[in-house]
Amino acid sequence: MADPTSVADLTDTLLAGGYLADRGLATAVYVAMSLRRPVLLEGEVGVGKTELAKVIAARYQRELIRLQCYEGIDTNQALYEWDYARQLLHIRALSEHQLADDTTVDALFGPKFLLERPLLKAIRTGSSAVLLIDEIDRADDEFEAFLLELLSDFQISIPEIGTIAAAEPPLVILTSNRTRELHDALKRRCLYHWIDYPSPEREIEIVLLRQPQVAQALAEQVVGAVHRLRELELAKPPGVAETIDWARTLDFLGETNLTPAAADATIGAVIKEHDDLTLVRANLDELTG
Amino acid sequence: MAEAGMIAVLVEFADALRAAGIVVGSGDVLTYSSALARLDATDLGDLYWAGRTTLVTRREDIPTYHDTFVRFFLNSTTPMADVLRLHEAAATLTTPAAEGVEGEPDDNAPLGWQASAAEVLRHKSFAACTEAELAALRKIMAAIRLTPPRRRTRRTRPARTGRTPDLRRTIRTSLRTAGEPVALHWRQRQARPRPLILILDVSGSMADYSRGLLQFAYSTRRAARKVDVFCFGTRLTRITAPLHHRSPDEALRRAAALVVDWEGGTRIGGCLDEFVRTWGRRGACRGGIVVICSDGLDRGDPDVLATAIHRLSLLCHRIVWLNPHNADQPPLGMAIAKPHIDELLSGHDLASLTELAALLPKLA
Numbered sequence: 001m002a003d004p005t006s007v008a009d010l011t012d013t014l015l016a017g018g019y020l021a022d023r024g025l026a027t028a029v030y031v032a033m034s035l036r037r038p039v040l041l042e043g044e045v046g047v048g049k050t051e052l053a054k055v056i057a058a059r060y061q062r063e064l065i066r067l068q069c070y071e072g073i074d075t076n077q078a079l080y081e082w083d084y085a086r087q088l089l090h091i092r093a094l095s096e097h098q099l100a101d102d103t104t105v106d107a108l109f110g111p112k113f114l115l116e117r118p119l120l121k122a123i124r125t126g127s128s129a130v131l132l133i134d135e136i137d138r139a140d141d142e143f144e145a146f147l148l149e150l151l152s153d154f155q156i157s158i159p160e161i162g163t164i165a166a167a168e169p170p171l172v173i174l175t176s177n178r179t180r181e182l183h184d185a186l187k188r189r190c191l192y193h194w195i196d197y198p199s200p201e202r203e204i205e206i207v208l209l210r211q212p213q214v215a216q217a218l219a220e221q222v223v224g225a226v227h228r229l230r231e232l233e234l235a236k237p238p239g240v241a242e243t244i245d246w247a248r249t250l251d252f253l254g255e256t257n258l259t260p261a262a263a264d265a266t267i268g269a270v271i272k273e274h275d276d277l278t279l280v281r282a283n284l285d286e287l288t289g
Numbered sequence: 290m291a292e293a294g295m296i297a298v299l300v301e302f303a304d305a306l307r308a309a310g311i312v313v314g315s316g317d318v319l320t321y322s323s324a325l326a327r328l329d330a331t332d333l334g335d336l337y338w339a340g341r342t343t344l345v346t347r348r349e350d351i352p353t354y355h356d357t358f359v360r361f362f363l364n365s366t367t368p369m370a371d372v373l374r375l376h377e378a379a380a381t382l383t384t385p386a387a388e389g390v391e392g393e394p395d396d397n398a399p400l401g402w403q404a405s406a407a408e409v410l411r412h413k414s415f416a417a418c419t420e421a422e423l424a425a426l427r428k429i430m431a432a433i434r435l436t437p438p439r440r441r442t443r444r445t446r447p448a449r450t451g452r453t454p455d456l457r458r459t460i461r462t463s464l465r466t467a468g469e470p471v472a473l474h475w476r477q478r479q480a481r482p483r484p485l486i487l488i489l490d491v492s493g494s495m496a497d498y499s500r501g502l503l504q505f506a507y508s509t510r511r512a513a514r515k516v517d518v519f520c521f522g523t524r525l526t527r528i529t530a531p532l533h534h535r536s537p538d539e540a541l542r543r544a545a546a547l548v549v550d551w552e553g554g555t556r557i558g559g560c561l562d563e564f565v566r567t568w569g570r571r572g573a574c575r576g577g578i579v580v581i582c583s584d585g586l587d588r589g590d591p592d593v594l595a596t597a598i599h600r601l602s603l604l605c606h607r608i609v610w611l612n613p614h615n616a617d618q619p620p621l622g623m624a625i626a627k628p629h630i631d632e633l634l635s636g637h638d639l640a641s642l643t644e645l646a647a648l649l650p651k652l653a
Contacts, residue, residue, distance in 0.1 A: 007328065007335070023334055023338060024338045024341065024342070027328070027334075027335065027338035027339060027342060028338070028342035030327070030328075031324040031327065031328070031339060031342060031343070034324075034327045035320065035323055035324060035327070037320070039342075040346075042348060070443070071442065071443050072442055072443025072444045074444060082456075082457065082460070084456040084457070084459075084460050087460050088460060088463070088468065088470065091460075091463065091464065091467070091468030092467075092468040092469075094467075094468065105464065108464075137572075140442075140444070142444075177571075178348075178571055179571040179572035180571065180572055180573065184312075184346070187346035187347075188314065188316070188317070188346065190346075191320075191342045191343055192342060192343075192345055192346045192347075193341075193342050194348045194351060235566070235570065235600075236570075275596070
């Protein structure tokens with residue numbers, strides 16, 4: 001599918017893919033796609049940051065390339081790696097005479113022995129890819145610094161081969177759960193959008209869109225309860241993903257109403273912390289009310 | 290409106306944002322205007338959201354952006370007012386109401402007859418350091434290097450021995466021996482210093498020490514690489530950034546200006562709970578050494594303190610408590626916290642830094 005022509009167009013396309021984007025988010029993504037800038041999405045856990053990248057990739061028939069960040073991630077895991085086993089076999093198959101030849105050695109460090117990792121793959125795929133750099137806050141500072149060159153020039157330097165640049169940069173979506181503050185230099189290169197919890201009306205729409213089999217009444221009750229849960233002093237307030245899970249669980253069990261008993265039996269779908277459970281169980285009647 | 294006129298307005302808007310305290314580079318303004326070129330610049334919604342996505346990079350700045358935007362574009366005296374479709378204003382702008390603005394946590398704690406849990410907001414101004422103090426600061430900072438214990442990271446570096454073979458180097462050198470990997474090379478996991486988090490009590494009962502504490506924080510900040518500093522009385526304030534200033538006087542002045550509850554009441558429990566919720570859970574103290582400087586006089590709910598310190602002890606690596614009041618009868622707060630504290634030191638000024646410096650490497 002061709003790139004979106006307006007914010008409304010983008011919103012409709014995402015909606016067809018089952019993602020309800022508000023005006024701010026749609027504008028951020030639309031600007032990112034037209035100006036070819038990376039976009040940094042922050043927000044509480046489970047508000048649909050990762051989901052957005054998946055839906056964009058699916059709706060615009062782009063390849064989704066995902067890089068899950070973790071502490072200690074380095075260039076070998078993110079960018080490229082040489083295929084050492086093949087290199088070794090290849091060297092051993094060569095005669096001494098061939099080894100003296102420069103071109104044979106060059107070939108050893110040529111494209112044939114290069115293993116693509118997500119970032120290199122995204123650069124090579126170019127504009128027909130969506131690069132999702134997930135939970136960038138989990139990677140360490142060094143990796144963040146390394147991303148700077150990539151995000152501003154969309155090119156990668158491999159000493160043995162040279163510079164590989166993207167003809168048309170891919171759409172880059174970075175997500176962060178704010179476990180730490182990201183470096184300003186990285187933020188400067190990105191568009192920024194904070195995804196908030198949706199309003200109750202919108203959240204009901206989202207639940208019904210994702211789980212059409214759930215009855216409207218049940219969805220309303222679940223969303224109401226989740227909004228009351230978020231007002232409690234919970235260590236981990238439930239996200240939209242949890243709301244959807246909860247509605248689905250209740251529906252699967254054949255419940256048509258959110259009674260205290262039903263809530264008690266299925267509370268594990270929304271509350272995932274021991275201390276919170278105690279607090280919520282004590283307030284079940286008010287929550288489902 | 291002419292293109293140039295539009296850009297002039299955007300630049301002026303960026304200036305207004307800067308005046309309101311948001312860092313906006315001229316590159317950001319360029320991005321903003323090119324974003325608007327793709328959108329409808331006369332539509333207030335587009336104007337708002339394009340600006341928010343291109344000029345704002347932190348969640349905390351969103352309310353400021355919103356206010357500045359409303360003041361700048363919706364004020365009838367600006368030249369933009371007549372070209373904008375103002376009637377859309379109400380419909381399209383959802384006010385990020387209390388977003389990012391910290392709501393005052395209501396204090397359900399039973400008030401003792403000493404009213405010190407009542408929140409007193411006041412700023413404290415420190416006189417400039419005396420010559421003798423400056424000299425002491427310099428001396429201590431020159432003499433002391435805080436070396437927090439190190440932890441092994443997932444990152445590896447080439448090493449002479451190790452568990453993981455360094456295939457890249459092995460293959461490289463095997464070229465010299467016709468593909469025979471004669472010498473094996475290895476990689477080893479790196480070690481990094483653990484983060485250090487200072488949480489300082491600046492309430493009334495600690496008034497005599499607050500100056501020493503700030504100097505202590507300042508020196509710590511200079512002596513170790515990864516330090517985060519927080520102050521609390523009845524509310525928690527992060528003062529890491531202002532303490533980074535080179536001049537000790539300026540650093541102390543800026544830090545002191547940021548704290549609003551000098552010499553008020555104490556709510557250790559509430560403040561530690563807030564620290565755990567907003568910073569701890571996000572990973573600020575994960576694997577780190579938390580140093581709490583407080584006398585343990587708490588006017589809040591003991592249960593809150595018990596849960597907070599318990600959670601904190603699960604999140605961080607070690608808790609060190611510096612208590613300047615060496616009372617025989619420890620206050621209730623101290624007694625609650627004690628089981629979760631790894632080290633209890635009696636220190637309150639720059640001299641305690643020496644003690645802490647000696648202790649730190651042992652906390653591995």
